[in-house]
Amino acid sequence: xxxxxxxxxxxxxxxxxxxxTLLALYREMLLIRRFExxxxxxxxxxxxxGFCHLNIGEEASIVGTISxxxxxxxxxxxxxxxxxxxxxxxxxxxxxxxxxxxxxGTSRGRGGSMHLFSQEHRFYGGYAIxxxxxxIACGTGYAITYKGTDEVVMSIFGDGATxxxxxxxxxxxxxxxHLPIVFVCVNNLYGMGTAVNRASxxxxxxxxxxxxxxxxxxxxxxxxxAVRRITDQLVExxxxxxxxxxxxxVTYRYRGHSMSDPDTYRGKDEIKEWQGRDPILSLAxxxxxxxxITDQDIQRIDEEITRQVEAxxxxxxxxxxxxPRELYRDVYAEGAA
Amino acid sequence: MPVLTIRDALNQALREEMQxxxxxxxxxxxxxxxxxxxxxxxxxxxxxxxxxxxxxxIAEEVIIGTAIGAAMAGLRPVAEIMxxxxxxxxxxxxxxxxxxLRYMFGGGTAVPMVIRTPGGGGHQLGAQHSHSHExxxxxxxxxxxxxxxxxxxxxxxxKSAIRDNNPVMFIENEGTYAVKGEVPEGEHLVPxxxxxxxxxxxxxxxCAHSRMLVVAQEAATELExxxxxxxxxxxxxxxxxxxxxxxxxxxxxxRVITVEEGWRSFGVGSEIASRIYEEAFDYLDxxxxxxxxxxxxxxxxxKLEKIAFPGKADVIVTARALLGKN
Numbered sequence: 001x002x003x004x005x006x007x008x009x010x011x012x013x014x015x016x017x018x019x020x021t022l023l024a025l026y027r028e029m030l031l032i033r034r035f036e037x038x039x040x041x042x043x044x045x046x047x048x049x050g051f052c053h054l055n056i057g058e059e060a061s062i063v064g065t066i067s068x069x070x071x072x073x074x075x076x077x078x079x080x081x082x083x084x085x086x087x088x089x090x091x092x093x094x095x096x097x098x099x100x101x102x103x104x105g106t107s108r109g110r111g112g113s114m115h116l117f118s119q120e121h122r123f124y125g126g127y128a129i130x131x132x133x134x135x136i137a138c139g140t141g142y143a144i145t146y147k148g149t150d151e152v153v154m155s156i157f158g159d160g161a162t163x164x165x166x167x168x169x170x171x172x173x174x175x176x177x178h179l180p181i182v183f184v185c186v187n188n189l190y191g192m193g194t195a196v197n198r199a200s201x202x203x204x205x206x207x208x209x210x211x212x213x214x215x216x217x218x219x220x221x222x223x224x225x226a227v228r229r230i231t232d233q234l235v236e237x238x239x240x241x242x243x244x245x246x247x248x249x250v251t252y253r254y255r256g257h258s259m260s261d262p263d264t265y266r267g268k269d270e271i272k273e274w275q276g277r278d279p280i281l282s283l284a285x286x287x288x289x290x291x292x293i294t295d296q297d298i299q300r301i302d303e304e305i306t307r308q309v310e311a312x313x314x315x316x317x318x319x320x321x322x323x324p325r326e327l328y329r330d331v332y333a334e335g336a337a
Numbered sequence: 338m339p340v341l342t343i344r345d346a347l348n349q350a351l352r353e354e355m356q357x358x359x360x361x362x363x364x365x366x367x368x369x370x371x372x373x374x375x376x377x378x379x380x381x382x383x384x385x386x387x388x389x390x391x392x393x394x395i396a397e398e399v400i401i402g403t404a405i406g407a408a409m410a411g412l413r414p415v416a417e418i419m420x421x422x423x424x425x426x427x428x429x430x431x432x433x434x435x436x437x438l439r440y441m442f443g444g445g446t447a448v449p450m451v452i453r454t455p456g457g458g459g460h461q462l463g464a465q466h467s468h469s470h471e472x473x474x475x476x477x478x479x480x481x482x483x484x485x486x487x488x489x490x491x492x493x494x495x496k497s498a499i500r501d502n503n504p505v506m507f508i509e510n511e512g513t514y515a516v517k518g519e520v521p522e523g524e525h526l527v528p529x530x531x532x533x534x535x536x537x538x539x540x541x542x543x544c545a546h547s548r549m550l551v552v553a554q555e556a557a558t559e560l561e562x563x564x565x566x567x568x569x570x571x572x573x574x575x576x577x578x579x580x581x582x583x584x585x586x587x588x589x590x591x592r593v594i595t596v597e598e599g600w601r602s603f604g605v606g607s608e609i610a611s612r613i614y615e616e617a618f619d620y621l622d623x624x625x626x627x628x629x630x631x632x633x634x635x636x637x638x639x640k641l642e643k644i645a646f647p648g649k650a651d652v653i654v655t656a657r658a659l660l661g662k663n
């Protein structure tokens with residue numbers, strides 16, 4: 001499907017040009033790309049079970065948003081969340097081990113691809129019911145307000161979630177209760193195989209914010225710098241003024257909905273066209289244009305990251321399976337306040 | 338010992354726990370300024386203010402979701418859902434989220450929260466305000482489910498539920514809020530996993546909870562006049578289901594009646610009966626008799642409604658039949 005790519009609201013072109021920031025964004029996006037490519041390979045080798053949804057193509061939307069957060073800020077995500085977990089600082093080892101169902105995984109092998117979690121990184125989980133996590137994110141936002149601290153919650157979901165009741169309930173109370181939340185819609189144009197314009201009466205998702213008198217923004221989700229700039233603003237308004245917002249990142253997943261999707265509902269030309277605007281290659285070109293990086297640097301970084309991903313597979317392979325005697329572990333929490 | 342209604346016992350438990358622990362807060366529809374649909378939260382908003390007694394929109398999904406997200410971030414929310422019928426629109430949050438998050442995140446988080454909600458019929462409220470669904474929740478690993486039927490248990494179990502580190506479904510009953518009884522003052526905790534013999538007897542065991550506990554007690558008083566001695570086990574702890582007092586009682590009476598306000602099929606009585614067959618089959622002199630609501634959506638008409646829900650007469654007739662005294 002065709003989409004208008006220009007951001008609807010103009011955002012100031014603040015400088016985001018220091019080499020270390022750009023390199024960090026680049027490395028993070030490349031890590032997600034290489035990690036997901038390896039994940040696909042491991043899935044095809046039956047090392048990974050269940051459903052498996054990849055972030056390939058969406059790296060700018062992920063890194064541009066999450067890199068704007070502090071360590072103590074919270075992220076809620078969906079079942080397509082390997083990249084979000086990595087961007088929030090969880091190691092590739094822990095994520096890959098979870099995909100392998102191992103005890104060393106983020107969720108001790110009990111969650112799998114769709115249920116990564118880390119209390120330490122305040123990555124508050126991958127949720128596999130579309131739209132489920134938005135109301136939950138409101139609770140964490142309320143806890144921040146209740147305690148009077150200055151964290152921010154980022155609630156990330158797909159375009160499909162914005163047609164669900166919980167989306168509207170969550171945006172309503174976020175505004176009503178002044179919760180420090182940035183709602184991020186990763187609009188990859190398809191809810192499974194159904195295009196946005198076949199599922200939503202309003203195809204420019206950012207406009208749904210106006211029903212709640214909330215800031216709504218749309219950004220080119222293939223441009224990591226644009227995403228980062230607008231997210232910086234929205235995070236600041238959440239942190240400083242407890243003004244929630246809805247950010248729509250228009251992007252594309254190069255692969256099917258999940259590993260088992262034959263991808264028959266969209267044309268090969270469309271996929272090619274989006275791949276021509278690849279967020280990682282675009283940032284590399286930008287940095288080369290600024291003379292901040294050379295082709296040799298790019299190759300060296302790729303090799304480093306590829307080794308890191310290989311190491312995560314090795315770690316996952318060598319990690320122990322959960323102990324069958326611990327099947328019932330953690331159904332209930334012990335103790336009382 | 339002071340005599341309180343269940344309504345006031347619950348109110349006392351909420352107040353005491355809010356005073357005791359700054360992390361405890363309440364949220365729900367009309368629980369604040371309005372003082373609560375059934376007045377359980379009466380006076381708490383005036384005492385504790387907006388921050389700790391949060392009036393919400395009529396939006397059950399975000400009520401439960403807010404409780405979950407706040408619990409994961411360290412608070413102890415107590416959500417009120419005005420009636421259990423309304424929780425259906427938020428079942429995803431209750432079952433797929435609250436109950437399962439700890440396990441599916443490998444123990445990385447806990448969800449210490451309480452959902453208070455009343456069920457029960459008998460008020461001519463028809464098919465969307467009258468049912469009892471505690472069996473639905475008791476089916477789900479990860480939830481704790483309790484349904485007290487006396488003021489002392491209401492207070493003691495609510496205090497325990499608020500302190501528990503798990504999501505607790507605290508099922509109340511619109512028909513018991515005015516039930517009176519002695520309630521210990523101050524620190525009174527009733528465990529969430531212990532059922533309780535509420536009346537000693539030798540001839541027949543009656544398992545009942547919530548409003549049906551009241552019905553069972555009335556029936557037992559009449560049966561006594563006929564020379565039938567009924568023992569009543571209060572099934573206030575449904576998940577985890579404490580069968581110990583039931584099994585002990587069966588060994589004595591050899592006859593069991595289960596009474597629940599919900600439908601019998603796949604119900605609380607079905608589970609109790611199965612456990613008895615597994616654990617004490619040889620002690621039984623007759624099959625377990627299950628009493629429940631007529632398997633119809635609750636009717637509005639007063640006469641139809643009366644016959645749709647179980648009452649004292651059903652228990653009496655069933656007891657006589659079990660003992661061959663028709």
